[in-house]
Amino acid sequence: NAGVTQTPKFQVLKTGQSMTLQCAQDMNHNSMYWYRQDPGMGLRLIYYSASEGTTDKGEVPNGYNVSRLNKREFSLRLESAAPSQTSVYFCASTPGHSRSTDTQYFGPGTRLTVL
């Protein structure tokens, strides 16, 4: 049971390049999330998927797209990377919406630098 896995762990891009960050969970969770973490800003939600087949914008969606490929996988795509997207990206999952399953399980993060 690996929990939430993310690939790659590190990535350096040039401005204008595109890439996809991959996330997978093996806990049969319904909901998945993408956050970015910047110094002094905490965690800000980019997009989330409440259930397979649905996606919604979070607080900072501009410049990103997502795909909930199946129940296990939720990918984040940068179509044209910008230096402002230099950050640490975290994927998280949670079983559902009820109070007893409120815990979000986070992956180890992807450290992205855009030059």
Added chain:
Amino acid sequence: GQQLNQSPQSMFIQEGEDVSMNCTSSSIFNTWLWYKQDPGEGPVLLIALYKAGELTSNGRLTAQFGITRKDSFLNISASIPSDVGIYFCAGRYQGAQKLVFGQGTRLTINP
């Protein structure tokens, strides 16, 4: 968007000292959560609070859900070196699927 104000932003303490941090919001939350992030890792849930006034402990950690539902507090007693990291508060509105996170408190401990 909605933000949580977490303070202090950083703390430098001696091993064995007690630690207190808090989080405030301009809006009412139905859930307060406290996470810890170790260096190079993702955040891990420490304590979840679901009721105004609730006081919950997890080992040396104690957290409280403020009576006004607009704040929460985390205390760590007798700090040890492994307590080093960033502590985040997070809140959730009733029925919401999303969490709102505070900016984090970075804890450094001098042995």
